[in-house]
Amino acid sequence: MTSTLAFTHEVAERFLRYVVIDTQSDPSSPTCPSTAKQKNLGRLLAAELKEMGLADAHLDEHGYVYATIPATSDKKVPVICFCSHMDTSPDCTGANVRPQIVKNYRGGDIALPGDPVQVIRVADYPELNNQIGNDIITTDGTTLLGADNKAGVAEIMDAAHFLLRNPQIKHGTIKILFTPDEEIGRGVDKVDLNKLGADFAYTMDGETAGTIEDETFSADGATITIEGVSTHPGFAKGKMEHAIKIAAGIIERLPKDACSPETTEGRQGFLHPIGISGALEQATLGFIVRDFAEAGLKDKEALLENIVKDVMKGFPRSTWRMEVKEQYRNMKVVIDRHPEIVNYAIEAIRRAGLQPVRSSIRGGTDGSRLSFMGLPCPNIFAGEHAFHSRLEWVSRQDMEKAVQTIVHLAMIWEERA
Numbered sequence: 235m236t237s238t239l240a241f242t243h244e245v246a247e248r249f250l251r252y253v254v255i256d257t258q259s260d261p262s263s264p265t266c267p268s269t270a271k272q273k274n275l276g277r278l279l280a281a282e283l284k285e286m287g288l289a290d291a292h293l294d295e296h297g298y299v300y301a302t303i304p305a306t307s308d309k310k311v312p313v314i315c316f317c318s319h320m321d322t323s324p325d326c327t328g329a330n331v332r333p334q335i336v337k338n339y340r341g342g343d344i345a346l347p348g349d350p351v352q353v354i355r356v357a358d359y360p361e362l363n364n365q366i367g368n369d370i371i372t373t374d375g376t377t378l379l380g381a382d383n384k385a386g387v388a389e390i391m392d393a394a395h396f397l398l399r400n401p402q403i404k405h406g407t408i409k410i411l412f413t414p415d416e417e418i419g420r421g422v423d424k425v426d427l428n429k430l431g432a433d434f435a436y437t438m439d440g441e442t443a444g445t446i447e448d449e450t451f452s453a454d455g456a457t458i459t460i461e462g463v464s465t466h467p468g469f470a471k472g473k474m475e476h477a478i479k480i481a482a483g484i485i486e487r488l489p490k491d492a493c494s495p496e497t498t499e500g501r502q503g504f505l506h507p508i509g510i511s512g513a514l515e516q517a518t519l520g521f522i523v524r525d526f527a528e529a530g531l532k533d534k535e536a537l538l539e540n541i542v543k544d545v546m547k548g549f550p551r552s553t554w555r556m557e558v559k560e561q562y563r564n565m566k567v568v569i570d571r572h573p574e575i576v577n578y579a580i581e582a583i584r585r586a587g588l589q590p591v592r593s594s595i596r597g598g599t600d601g602s603r604l605s606f607m608g609l610p611c612p613n614i615f616a617g618e619h620a621f622h623s624r625l626e627w628v629s630r631q632d633m634e635k636a637v638q639t640i641v642h643l644a645m646i647w648e649e650r651a
């Protein structure tokens with residue numbers, strides 16, 4: 235079955251409206267949302283949803299936006315939620331975003347006008363080869379764009395608008411959820427799943443058009459604390475054991491050509507130092523550990539522990555401890571219990587005129603935590619590319635395909651109910 239729906243889109247216009255609102259999150263802030271400015275976008279979205287006719291649309295005190303699109307079908311259809319995050323990465327500034335549109339892209343590298351160093355090269359982003367004739371939205375090169383994840387936000391908003399304008403389209407109850415602080419790993423900390431009341435969910439936060447991701451990394455954090463032996467440096471011979479030097483020795487022993495972010499891809503995991511602090515007496519090393527399989531995580535943690543033990547042999551009077559904390563788990567085990575979630579999404583992508591591609595995420599999403607909280611939640615493409623950077627881009631046409639995928643997906647859940 236192919237689409238006979240007469241789609242009209244305002245997704246790019248919505249997107250341009252949202253990206254100029256700075257919603258950068260801040261990992262050092264203890265509040266939720268981590269930055270109050272995220273609520274500026276939340277308020278706008280809640281108001282736009284209300285204006286569309288969604289009576290229950292609201293922004294809550296924690297910075298989450300909830301809304302319900304009422305069912306148009308009498309069938310008992312599972313309640314489906316579409317979810318995107320409103321914040322942008324702390325890695326790259328999101329203030330004063332000035333979007334640029336390359337209309338009817340003819341191929342070739344895209345130079346960004348605000349900074350001559352910033353060029354989106356086809357060699358780095360070969361997906362540009364599939365964008366000929368499309369309208370490509372970039373920044374001026376001085377900020378990130380925020381397509382991660384305002385493309386997803388705009389797509390869900392546009393799909394809601396389309397469904398509300400076309401009540402003849404049959405679908406069950408659809409929930410909309412916009413979250414703060416995904417980029418700092420706190421996107422679902424304060425989500426109220428009872429209030430949301432959804433059976434299954436989809437994040438709209440993937441990259442290339444056509445992709446559906448039902449797998450994420452499993453993730454742990456590891457902290458190593460070293461207690462060295464401090465003495466006056468003038469009288470230290472044979473006594474001092476320097477915690478900073480021990481820490482440096484551990485980093486030095488990490489594998490050089492494997493097991494790191496810069497040497498792995500596809501389904502390979504890694505062990506990655508993310509912080510080091512210390513003085514003579516005590517030093518702390520922070521790591522993140524990533525793998526698609528639990529066993530892979532344990533292997534990497536054992537490798538780290540063995541390196542530490544080995545280095546510590548040279549410092550007999552110093553002590554150490556290693557603490558491993560679970561961060562999130564591969565959502566595939568949860569999603570596989572309900573194969574229809576992914577199968578319907580694949581069918582929806584096909585009906586939107588795309589070739590579905592199933593893949594895995596070398597990272598986590600709100601969906602991985604939602605899945606383990608009881609709301610199975612794979613990730614559908616939003617069209618965002620080069621996220622967390624000044625070279626970030628998205629095309630109007632890919633966003634439109636994502637809107638169509640949402641609409642078809644809502645229809646498929648109703649058809650199969």
Ligand SMILES: [Zn+2]
Binds near residue numbers: 382383439
């Ligand atoms: Zn994202």
